Amino acid sequence: MKKLLLSITAIAGIIxxxxxxxxxxxxxxxxxxxxxxxxxxxxxxxMGSPILTFSATPNTPPPPGSTTSMSNPICGTGIWALIYNNxxxxxxxxxxxxxxxxxxxxxxxxxxxxxxxxxxFSIGSNSYSYQILDNGGMRNLIITNSLGHQAFYQSGTLGTxxxxxxxxxxxxxxxxxxxxxxxxxxxxxxxIEWIKVYNMEGKLVLQNLSSDAEINxxxxxxxxxxxxxxxQSGISRHQFIKE
Numbered sequence: 001m002k003k004l005l006l007s008i009t010a011i012a013g014i015i016x017x018x019x020x021x022x023x024x025x026x027x028x029x030x031x032x033x034x035x036x037x038x039x040x041x042x043x044x045x046x047m048g049s050p051i052l053t054f055s056a057t058p059n060t061p062p063p064p065g066s067t068t069s070m071s072n073p074i075c076g077t078g079i080w081a082l083i084y085n086n087x088x089x090x091x092x093x094x095x096x097x098x099x100x101x102x103x104x105x106x107x108x109x110x111x112x113x114x115x116x117x118x119x120x121f122s123i124g125s126n127s128y129s130y131q132i133l134d135n136g137g138m139r140n141l142i143i144t145n146s147l148g149h150q151a152f153y154q155s156g157t158l159g160t161x162x163x164x165x166x167x168x169x170x171x172x173x174x175x176x177x178x179x180x181x182x183x184x185x186x187x188x189x190x191x192i193e194w195i196k197v198y199n200m201e202g203k204l205v206l207q208n209l210s211s212d213a214e215i216n217x218x219x220x221x222x223x224x225x226x227x228x229x230x231x232q233s234g235i236s237r238h239q240f241i242k243e
Contacts, residue, residue, distance in 0.1 A: 021090075022068075022093075022130075022132075025139065025155040026053060027155050028051055028154050030152045031152050032116060032120050039112075039116045042107070042113055043224050043241060044241070044243070045178045046110055047074075049224055050073065051073070052153055054068050054083075056068060066084060066085055067085060068085055069081075075111075077102060078099075079118065080098060081095045081098035081099075082097045091129055091130060093128055093130070095127075095128075098121065100118045103115070103118075120149050120151055121145075128144065128146075130143045130144070174240060179241070180243045183215060184214065184240055185214040190231040192230070193211065193231060195214075196208075196227070196229075197228075198227075199225055220242045222242050223241070224239065225242060
């Protein structure tokens, strides 16, 4: 009986760990790879930064607390799925139900990307494998469907949305966003120690090691970026688009 209980406890622990790894993070969509062709996320204000999330669904379906909701709003619509928690392992999950929507984007490159991304989630199989890899302070999520097509996401290292929000509030907000030329500024901040900017691949591309509450991004290429700010409150992470 003790061995049985230990086995059950171990399995439960693995399931909880898997859910924790996927939950509590904003997974920023970076690109998809279909039939060995890479489709990078278009970098413009209409597309913005689509975020994939996994969160608890306490009410439906029964029993309460038995499922996880996956959501990824993109181009004014949503890609969603419902997953039973006992079907989330350390490297895979299965959809109980899922759906995709039609795009509300108007730019041709956004419409084309949305079509490819929709197709990635619209195949007949509901089974997906995934990997979570750490890379230079960022976590990378790779989800692979049954045809071998892959979607790539990236998240900061903070453990939960709550802690991320609390820290960001203490460290301030950024403006303008999107930015065309000049500097990105921080407002309502404690004393700044440094500012670092990373591209969507997690590579450091710019830094300001002074106490200035701004950083000049004029020389950056158009695209999406992550900003990391160290202040007296700790480290906060923000996203912005360079147009």
